[in-house]
Amino acid sequence: xxxxxxxxxxxxxxxxxxxxxxxxxxxxxxxxxxxxxxxxxxxxxxxxxxxxxxxxxxxxxxxxxxxxxxxxxxxxxxxxxxxxxxxxxxxxxxxxxxxxxxxxxxxxxxxxxxxxxxxxxxxxxxxxxxxxxxxxxxxxxxxxxxxxxxxxxxxxxxxxxxxxxxxxxxxxxxxxxxxxxxxxxxxxxxxxxxxxxxxxxxxxxxxxxxxxxxxxxxxxxxxxxxxxxxxxxxxxxxxxxxxxxxxxxxxxxxxxxxxxxxxxxxxxxxxxxxxxxxxxxxxxxxxxxxxxxxxxxxxxxxxxxxxxxxxxxxxxxxxxxxxxxxxxxxxxxxxxxxxxxxxxxxxxxxxxxxxxxxxxxxxxxxxxxxxxxxxxxxxxxxxxxxxxxxxxxxxxxxxxxxxxxxxxxxxxxxxxxxxxxxxxxxxxxxxxxxxxxx
Numbered sequence: 001x002x003x004x005x006x007x008x009x010x011x012x013x014x015x016x017x018x019x020x021x022x023x024x025x026x027x028x029x030x031x032x033x034x035x036x037x038x039x040x041x042x043x044x045x046x047x048x049x050x051x052x053x054x055x056x057x058x059x060x061x062x063x064x065x066x067x068x069x070x071x072x073x074x075x076x077x078x079x080x081x082x083x084x085x086x087x088x089x090x091x092x093x094x095x096x097x098x099x100x101x102x103x104x105x106x107x108x109x110x111x112x113x114x115x116x117x118x119x120x121x122x123x124x125x126x127x128x129x130x131x132x133x134x135x136x137x138x139x140x141x142x143x144x145x146x147x148x149x150x151x152x153x154x155x156x157x158x159x160x161x162x163x164x165x166x167x168x169x170x171x172x173x174x175x176x177x178x179x180x181x182x183x184x185x186x187x188x189x190x191x192x193x194x195x196x197x198x199x200x201x202x203x204x205x206x207x208x209x210x211x212x213x214x215x216x217x218x219x220x221x222x223x224x225x226x227x228x229x230x231x232x233x234x235x236x237x238x239x240x241x242x243x244x245x246x247x248x249x250x251x252x253x254x255x256x257x258x259x260x261x262x263x264x265x266x267x268x269x270x271x272x273x274x275x276x277x278x279x280x281x282x283x284x285x286x287x288x289x290x291x292x293x294x295x296x297x298x299x300x301x302x303x304x305x306x307x308x309x310x311x312x313x314x315x316x317x318x319x320x321x322x323x324x325x326x327x328x329x330x331x332x333x334x335x336x337x338x339x340x341x342x343x344x345x346x347x348x349x350x351x352x353x354x355x356x357x358x359x360x361x362x363x364x365x366x367x368x369x370x371x372x373x374x375x376x377x378x379x380x381x382x383x384x385x386x387x388x389x390x391x392x393x394x395x396x397x398x399x400x401x402x403x404x405x406x407x408x409x410x411x412x413x414x415x416x417x418x419x420x421x422x423x424x425x426x427x428x429x430x431x432x433x434x435x436x437x438x
Contacts (some may be wrong), residue, residue, distance in 0.1 A: 208230055
C-alpha cells in the first residue's frame with residue numbers, strides 16, 4: 001500500500017501526507033515502468049574527478065550524473081570530497097545515497113537521511129512581476145564513501161578505486177578501473193579501447209582491400225574467399241566503431257553485447273567454435289571487457305597476416321648458370337610457414353613430378369655451387385599429389401614442399417643467407433613460383 005495512488009475526492013481535507021503518498025506513487029510507477037523495459041539500467045552517464053585533490057590525500061568528484069541502482073536519477077553540480085585515510089590500498093570509492101524507507105523521516109540534517117533541505121526562492125511563472133516565495137526544497141543527500149565503511153543503508157555507485165595512499169600523502173588511483181557506468185564514455189579505459197579497435201579494424205580493412213587489388217593469380221579460390229569474407233565482416237563493424245568513437249552515448253551493456261558478437265563472428269571466420277564469454281556483470285566491468293578486448297585484438301592480428309606470401313626470384317644467373325636466388329626478408333616465415341614450389345612446364349605435371357626432384361638442387365647460396373659441382377643432393381623436395389588449398393591449382397603444374405628439417409635448410413637459416421635453386425638443362429622450358437603458406 002505504500003506506493004498506491006491517492007483517491008482524490010471532492011471536499012476532502014488535504015494534508016502533507018496526501019501529496020507525499022501521491023509523490024511515492026508517481027515515483028514508483030516511473031521506476032517500475034522504466035525498470036521493466038530496461039532492467040538494471042543504472043550507472044553513471046558523466047563523471048568528472050578533480051585529480052589535483054589526489055596530491056593532498058583526497059578524492060573529489062566535481063560533477064557527476066546518472067541513475068542509482070534503485071532507479072533514482074541524480075546530478076551532482078557541487079564538488080564532493082572524501083579524505084582518504086593513511087595506509088589505504090585497493091579500496092573502491094562510492095557515491096552513496098541513503099535508502100528510502102517507508103514511513104520513516106527522509107529529510108533532515110542527519111547524513112543517514114535520504115534528503116537534506118534547503119530554502120530556495122521560487123517565482124510564479126504564470127504572471128509577471130511576482131514576488132518570490134521561499135520554499136524548503138529537498139536535495140538528495142549524496143556522499144562519497146569508502147569500501148569497508150558501514151554501507152548497508154546506502155545504494156551505491158562505484159566511481160574510482162584507490163591503488164594506494166603513499167606516505168607523502170598522494171593518493172594513486174587504479175587507471176584500469178572501470179566505474180559503474182550506464183554510458184561507456186564515462187570510462188577512459190572503454191573509450192580508449194573502442195578507439196583502438198576502430199583504428200585496428202580500419203587498418204586491417206585497408207590491408208585486405210590492398211591485398212585483393214594486388215596480383216592474386218597464384219591464390220586459390222578458398223584463399224581469396226577468406227579475404228573477401230573478412231573484408232565483409234570488418235566493413236560491417238567499422239562504421240559502428242566509428243560512430244561509437246564519435247558519439248559515446250551507447251549504453252555500456254549494449255557495447256559489451258556488440259563486442260561479444262563481433263568476437264564470435266571473427267572466431268567463426270577463423271574456423272573456430274565461438275567460445276563463451278563472461279556474463280554481463282555491472283560490478284566487474286574491467287574483468288568482462290578486458291577478456292573480450294584481448295580476444296578481439298588476437299583475432300585482428302591473425303587477419304592482418306596474408307596466408308600466402310610469394311617470394312620473388314632473382315633470375316640474372318638463370319640463363320648462364322641455371323640458378324635462381326631469393327631472400328626471405330621476414331624471418332618469421334621460417335617458423336610459421338610451409339615452403340612450397342609450384343613448378344610448371346610444357347612436359348606436364350606427371351613428368352615434372354618425377355624429373356624435377358632429380359633435376360633441381362635447393363640449398364643456401366654458399367652451398368649450392370659445391371652441391372652442383374659434386375653432384376650431391378640438396379634440401380629434399382617432397383612431391384605433393386595436389387596443390388595446397390591456399391594455392392590456385394594449375395593443370396600443367398607440379399607442387400613440391402621443402403623439407404625444412406633437413407641439415408642443409410637449417411644451415412641456411414643459421415647463416416641467414418639467400419635461398420638458391422639450381423635446375424639442370426634436362427627440363428628446358430620451366431617456370432617456378434616460390435610460395436610460403438602460413
